[in-house]
Amino acid sequence: MEDKLTQAVEDYLKAIYELSQTEGRASTSKLAEYLEVTPASVTGMIKKLASANPPLVDYQKHRGVVLTEAGMNEALETLRHHRLLELFLHDILGYPWDEVHEEAERLEHVISEKFEERIAAVLGNPKHDPHGDPIPRLDLSMPASAETRLSDLGKGDSGTIKRVRDTDADLLRHLSDLGVTPETQVKVVDYSDYDKNTHLKIKNQDEVVVLGQNITEQIYVEA
Amino acid sequence: MEDKLTQAVEDYLKAIYELSQTEGRASTSKLAEYLEVTPASVTGMIKKLASANPPLVDYQKHRGVVLTEAGMNEALETLRHHRLLELFLHDILGYPWDEVHEEAERLEHVISEKFEERIAAVLGNPKHDPHGDPIPRLDLSMPASAETRLSDLGKGDSGTIKRVRDTDADLLRHLSDLGVTPETQVKVVDYSDYDKNTHLKIKNQDEVVVLGQNITEQIYVEA
């Protein structure tokens, strides 16, 4: 009942956590798509999670799952590993920010609590990963994270980039080329209602950058 | 035919490499003991290694295995990961030298070539791990390593500790407590033929340390 969780279980719990951020319960098909497995495989795994001791998810046939308290803690533990690793790979080993995710995805399941503790110490108990996502604290509580999208700013508004959706490596490369990275100060010098383009002045840069809505929706700022 | 090797396969190849250092071919029972699995499991795995494409071992029923060229390369690749990781955990993350092995044993199978390259760079392309064992080079050739045992020195001889067998965590803790670690200069101030004890003066230390033969046989020095 209290064996170490497998890699697959940890990835399912993390996926359920991520999907629950948007929708309420995580459905079989959404999970299947997210994890790139068949819906049948998801059903099988979900049953195991639900009948674990203690149960890791609350499962209702045909209407998906939510994490239990125990499941949530395991998900956050793995997420803490993941995000600490991403920052470690970036800051200490010099990985570009579009390459950290893949490596962290494997390492998160394998490092010990000691490794977690050591990299947290070396990094100075950081609050955010290289994409600005909050790192769960040691007690698994979550630091606040910016929720205002750049697409919601209007002409004349200014703020600091705080977070960028980390799912698309191409986008991440593109943004670091442009200089749009967390903690960068920016000002909206123009916004067009026709094409939804945001014209952005970036601190210490001359050229004004123009970003489409599909991009500005993935960037979060703080006034 | 050229799929990524599993963790189990990598550990078998590394074990065959280690055992071949001493005996010629690695026998089923020696492998079973080393890997803490049953002989039957070893037979099963050996057959797979032998019929892989390309074959990773040369197998002759009832007389064990030797690594093929391909198997040797895979073994050394994993060993390079392992020893770089040990040094990294010790030097960068501050692990004590008796705790690096266990963590490296899991991580060695999971890190990418990029991770290998980055820690090698951060460490300055090191030649030896924290126990003084040689780290295979990028081209998988092996740096020389000290082969004179401390037990072979006589009264009046002096030298530098170069390498310590890393299999016993208790011994490692004991030795670092005494100050017997690689690159330390020592002098044999006395040796007793009766109890095979070596009396050792350690540079920059006042107390003379007395070590039994079961310990001095596990320590390698250079004149």
Place this chain on the structure above:
DNA sequence: ATATAAATTTAGATTAGCCTAAAGTTATTT
């Protein structure tokens, strides 16, 4: 040359996580 001991292999099972194909359930239209 036989018997016994030691080492090795074979055979049959188990567990985790995945798959495909078929069957069943829920939601949406007409």
Place this chain on the structure above:
DNA sequence: AAATAACTTTAGGCTAATCTAAATTTATAT
């Protein structure tokens, strides 16, 4: 309310790595 579409579950199989128990082979000792 029936038909259709979308989603979910069931059933049966597969692979990798392990195990136990039985059979076989090799080595050693009378």
